Amino acid sequence: MNEKPDVNTKDALLSAAMEVFADKGFDAATVRDICGRANANVAAVNYHFGGKDALYGAVLEEIFPKEEHLTVEPDTSRSPEEHLHDYLTAMSSEIYDRGNGMVTQRWAIFLREMAKPSHNLDFIVQRQVQPRASELRAILAKILGPDVPDHILAFSSSNIWSLMLDHLLTQPILDRLKPKRPMVQGNMEGFVKHIFTFSLGGLNAVKESTKG
């Protein structure tokens, strides 16, 4: 019956929950921790959201907003290769941008759900992955041409997706490897330049191999 015009404990709870869920994961996060950070009583979560699960749902709704717009606006004056470069630039800078708290939390939660899928993964895929994946697939279809089989297109699409996510997943590993591996942060341009070159080389090789 009543929208909240004033910022109050409900918003504070949501904000704190985003922090904790991203940091600890759903299971390890405790409502007491969340309420503590929000300066709220333990019962506040159940009063305002109905429970821990519902709160997590509200966080997902907040952190994976509906987005109609494409990652990269289609520009007919640019080649598919340039289009791919724009796409890689946009996606990488979002994935590895540690400046925006909510975006960081988004990918942290995404990673957690990938490693241990819950029923919420359907929602996340629909909101976060599906549009971006379709966009990439369209770009690759142009680069690879009409003769490439569907499963090759799917494999390639998955490959490039994993090249972008690479350091998001493997940073904890890379940090423990010798010799020391470089981080993406602070070298974004170099990273994008590299995966663009690598991807394009891979795509062309795949395209060639399907001609024979």
Place this chain on the structure above:
Amino acid sequence: MNEKPDVNTKDALLSAAMEVFADKGFDAATVRDICGRANANVAAVNYHFGGKDALYGAVLEEIFPKEEHLTVEPDTSRSPEEHLHDYLTAMSSEIYDRGNGMVTQRWAIFLREMAKPSHNLDFIVQRQVQPRASELRAILAKILGPDVPDHILAFSSSNIWSLMLDHLLTQPILDRLKPKRPMVQGNMEGFVKHIFTFSLGGLNAVKESTKG
């Protein structure tokens, strides 16, 4: 299914723990669940291992055995490219072999630790990743030649590593995407052939780009 040929409850506990830890992860796994599957008393874990943490440590020790041998025996008669192909074949068939329970559990636990690193990740990296990563790095160094900078070599190494792990991580995502993405299981040859072509094309492109 409840017949216990195991005269040793300690072994039964270890075996059950491998199952549960791989399936649920450390936090969500309960000693009661483990003891139940092992037909053992709840106190058995503490008696035989000293606690849940120590049991997890024992599981890691069992599931990530010391391996001195290389993934692919070096064969001077083969080119670096063929060497890479052998490496990709060996690694992929291990990662995606759902036949061997322990190997499946190994990668499940590895994935969990990657998404939510604990202090045990150091051990896992040292046992599981470091030797394989060094091996791959050596192969790539030969393919890319001596002129390629270190950070490019590191990036490329990480790239190919992530291409192999790709479907292990993203299968839950791919299952929820439209159009349906192909699985690796049942198409191992096609998968390896693809990532080999893609990788080699990417590597050559990277090598070319460093010449200018």
Place this chain on the structure above:
DNA sequence: GAGAAATTCAAACAACTGTTTGAATGCAAT
């Protein structure tokens, strides 16, 4: 300002966690 509704709060709840306890049991050597 009175009354009603919405919100906060301390406290308790019930279920679950890993762990401990101390008695009962099994078993091999004497």
Place this chain on the structure above:
DNA sequence: ATTGCATTCAAACAGTTGTTTGAATTTCTC
């Protein structure tokens, strides 16, 4: 048979979890 040790077991422990309760307090409405 008895001793001594290793193992099992039911029960309880102490702590944490999400959730509920019912009274106190604030906020809003008239």
